[in-house]
Amino acid sequence: MTPQQWEIATQTLAVWGRPVAAGAVVLLVGWVARFVFERLVLPGIVRAGRRNVEQVARGVHTVILPASVLLGLQFALARAPLDADARAWGIRALSALLLVLVTFVVGRVLARVLGSYLAQVEGLRPLAGVSERIALLVIWAIGLLMALSQLNVEITPLLTTLGVAGLATALALQDTLANFFAGLYLLADRPVRVGDYVKLDGGAEGYVVGVGWRSTKIRQLANNVIVIPNQKVAQSTITNYHLPEPRMSLLIPVSVSYDADPDHVERVLLEEATQAAGQVQGLLAEPPPMVRFIPGFGDSALEFTLICQVREFVDQYLVQHELRKRILRRFRAEGLEIPFPQRTLHLDPRLVEDLHLPGPPGSAARAGPQT
Secondary structure (H helix, E strand, O other), X not given: OOHHXXXXXXXXXXXXXXXXXXXXXXHHHHHHHHHHHHHHHHHXXXXXXOHHHHHHXXXXXXXXXXXXXXXXXXXXXXXXXXXXXXXXXXXXXXXXXXXXXXXXXXXXXXXXXXXXXXXXXXXXXXXXXXXXXXXXXXXXXXXXXXXXXXXXXXXXXXXXXXXXXXXXXXXXXXXXXXXXXXXXXXXXXOOOOOOOEEEEOOOOEEEEEEEOOOEEEEEOOOOOEEEEEHHHHHHOOEEEOOOOOOOEEEEEEEEEOOOOOHHHHHHHHHHHHHHHOOOOOOEEOOOOOEEEEEEEEXXXXXXXXXXXXXXXXXXXXXXXXXXXXXXXXHHHHHOOOOOOOOOOOOOOHHHHHHHOOOOOOOOOOOOOOOO
């Protein structure tokens, strides 16, 4: 190397040595910090078993080295013999990249922590997935706007444009958004759950097979699926036959003749219901069945109500089928009559004479005028 070349190399090293050394020091510090964090801090957090803290720690571990590279470049660029404008623009660009990197990692970590927290709460568990995505998009959008601001990009017109576009989108998709937020309400408040047997005031009833972001699917007993928009479900009066528990009371009306002894009827009904509790699928023995002399005195019969418990809503059909057959057989064996509807007519004798109708037995009907 000639003396002239050596002098040029020495001057170049003197000019660029400090920036390169500053960047290398920052990078080395970052590498050491990442090594210590990976070997000492992170294993202790994992052993502690705190899931949310572990997710945050892994996010920090991911960002240490890339952030160190960007910071090292910033330190080097700040001391580099460049034009002031070029140096300032380079520092702003690196700051924007650093913001994007940090925002990306922070968004992922916070979204996972939020999703993990919601998954632990019974009523909010279905919201975990969508809440995680929404939080991720919001944090990334904020980070992108901050990065653009670092590059001296005017974000006020962008925010105005986004606001107008959001308003126009909301007006165009108002039905879709209404169903979406109604779906959030259904998933959070849980008036209906997958597997519940429900009945809406519109007449639709069946098992809930799915609650989505736009519609709720209900499978009828005929094995048909009804797809109902979430907004209509949220606005409906809902009868949920699985809340607070699937077990429900079954009321079976029974009519007997006025000649029957009420105590005898009650005993027969209780015996048949109690015996059937161990034989008919879906009929529960506890709480025990009961009989009430209600509604009481009917037009043509004494009216009783047999009250028993079934396992869930659909079990009532088989239980009623079997109990009615047993009760009918037992009534016939006990001589208890189930009467037909009867009406007693009382005729006014004057009406009978005017209409020339046969009078009541034992009465004399006067003949009408002869023609």
